[in-house]
Amino acid sequence: MKITKLSNIISLKRQLEGGNEEQLKTVRQVLLDVRENGDAAISKYSQMWDGVQLDNFRVAQTEIDDALLNFDPQLKKDLEEAAANIRYYHEAQKRDGYKLPLDNGSWLAQRIIPLDAVGLYVPGGLAAYPSSVLMNVIPAQVAGVQRIVITSPAGKDGKLPDAVLVAASILGVNEIYKVGGAQAIAALAYGTETIAPVDKITGPGNIYVALAKREVFGEVAIDMIAGPSEIAVLADDTAYADEIAADLLSQAEHDALACAVLITTSEQLAEDVAAEVERQLSSLPKETIARQSIENFGQIYIAENLEQAIGAVNSLAPEHLEIVTANAEEDSLKIRHAGAIFIGRYSSEPVGDYFAGTNHVLPTNSTARFASGLNVDDFIKRSSVVYYSEKTWEENAPKIARLARMEGLEGHARAVESRGWTKGGN
């Protein structure tokens, strides 16, 4: 891993794959086809791309029951405990609207209303991601969303992974479809004979899924388009090099485009971590991916002092930040931009990926400057409410009419003035 002295400006930003014209053309074709031909189009593309022919996209209760039967009971307990922790953390985000009294019986209010229906895309492929199910579904449930749909591509055997079905079952979600790719996003956005449309689509996916989400954005809401994972570690000489190296590699193994950075005030730690990363890499199952990430985007910066190091972290605005310093909690209060912060040596980043309760859907590519991790507010919307009594109207109508006329909107002024005392109230 490269070691350099920290200069003023550093950045995590990588040139990300935005999809090429050919891929976009394909996605648009799929979206149009599903919009026009519904289930028939879904069948066609499932066969074409996932190599499965399904009579029924919806996962049957018997399939869920089978998955529960097959599943390691210890892992199920682990998932249940993780789910409870995630629920505990997200419950604290729930909130009520408010009603503010004005004079003369008038009032203003804000009402918080959960979305009617949301869809979670769970990627398929070689691995199963039950943690994605927990992280996306639980905030929606806490928000009060009534209909939660999961969609994920079936394997060659026409099934979804047991782990995904078990995670869904733990959460009480049973509307699950074996549909993947852009056709799944189309189904969620437009609806088909089998799949009713939703109001928001969340969850990660490949480039086709990402492009499809961008295309349907506006028709429905989407979550952020997640980029490759990032970790920044801020450490001083109280940190252990093997632990820091292991944490850097935990993100590097996600993606060759992932980015792992150490910023430290200790030259000794910098050298030890570089050596440890090399040592640990050689035995990592995902060595190839992790090595690419470390070689292309990994970096160790030596800071002159903690202030400079903290400044650098804020300029990075990393997705994940670990702080392993003598006064880690205190130092964390100076961090303005980070998706998730892990304090002290025992708060290894994967603790938050799976279990602690915080969300693992987090802003990447420096968007933590302005964006947040997935949370309950992503599944609600707000309506403002105005009630003006006759008296309040009478007092304020001339002011409102003046303001409207100043902006050249005579119709607005007349609307406010149209309420007449002489007609009597109702």
Add this chain to the structure above:
Amino acid sequence: MKITKLSNIISLKRQLEGGNEEQLKTVRQVLLDVRENGDAAISKYSQMWDGVQLDNFRVAQTEIDDALLNFDPQLKKDLEEAAANIRYYHEAQKRDGYKLPLDNGSWLAQRIIPLDAVGLYVPGGLAAYPSSVLMNVIPAQVAGVQRIVITSPAGKDGKLPDAVLVAASILGVNEIYKVGGAQAIAALAYGTETIAPVDKITGPGNIYVALAKREVFGEVAIDMIAGPSEIAVLADDTAYADEIAADLLSQAEHDALACAVLITTSEQLAEDVAAEVERQLSSLPKETIARQSIENFGQIYIAENLEQAIGAVNSLAPEHLEIVTANAEEDSLKIRHAGAIFIGRYSSEPVGDYFAGTNHVLPTNSTARFASGLNVDDFIKRSSVVYYSEKTWEENAPKIARLARMEGLEGHARAVESRGWTKGGN
């Protein structure tokens, strides 16, 4: 105005202008040019499109002082009162993070942090929009944003409208630039020698501004891309036709693509409103625009009963909803999808555009199904924080490692397991 019986599905959605290829090409060229050439590019485009040559883009304090001197004191008082009302409503949206204790000294937290810097685009042209200044700036101020920038195209005289400068001055905003169009968005997103970049850009604009906002999205945050205005009125036979007609026209005068809809249980009201709209149209200064809107998108629906009418409103998900019925507040509780709700005959929609305190930046084109009006949360972000003590780590590390291995992420498991008792804590 057309009157029809309400059938099951109605929609406000119009085919909206998304900008053509030529416009997009222009916008991309401007963005690139400003990114590379900074102020020089800004000057070039300001001269090219706004026809003004400016030595200094930044509004001088003397210009603000002059505006205050020239401005009608009554209108200034009206703006100040509106600002105070808007602040009162939005203050209630402010909230703190939280810290949740876990066993063994561990804890989780959510921290709420305001954005560092935001930019508000205020459109120029024939009219001045001080209300936009209030509606965009105040939520950002309540959120705690330290740097708020306003940018707006200068008139041929090289100046901004007094009303805009006065509104900014009332709010204490003095970083104001005389830059408009796509070049303004580029300056806010990338920064130039004169204008430091911001983290989020809000505010309406023409098609070039909208396209530029879409293009820089990801680099910075943006607010929604606002569509043409909409109003739905839900009324029974207690409503006055002239008032309803005036309110429908107040939205129709905004834009030929604006949409004004009445849904009523009263056939008599339907007929009276249609006649009133025609009568009032003929004397409206913006008659041409309003007439186009009413003819193309205006509609009166007669519902069989209130239930059906409320169902229709929810399927519309209108930006603005007025409820003028015998039990308007009670009926409003059945509304799930509307940007802003106005209750009773004295809560004419322009009350909320200018004065009541609620925000007038609202979701259009049925996006109220999943989106909210501009609010304080649009100017903050959240960081999650995890602190695990040694004991909590010890108890949970095996579970976390199992979950990671289930997903094929050995590096994650090893990271969590790397913490050793034998090394001793710190």
